[in-house]
Amino acid sequence: MLRRIYNGRTVPIIVDGRAFLTYKEASRYLLSLAPEARDKAYADMRSGAANGSGVEA
Secondary structure (H helix, E strand, O other): OHHHHHOOOOOOEEEOOEEEOOHHHHHHHHHOOOHHHHHHHHHHHHHHHHHOOOOOO
16 A cells, blocks of 8 residues: 555655655655554555645644
8 A cells, every 4th residue: 555655656745754755765664663653654644645745743
């Protein structure tokens, strides 16, 4: 699902003050987080993709 969010993205998604434009950037960031923080960050990324813009969290 993460690949779908970032496929062809031209506007970065902003989560925790960091901008993510590619799947690899987002994946590395998510893997560095604790499980609870990872779930929240992933939900923020999904929300940002659904809105078509970045999400400030």
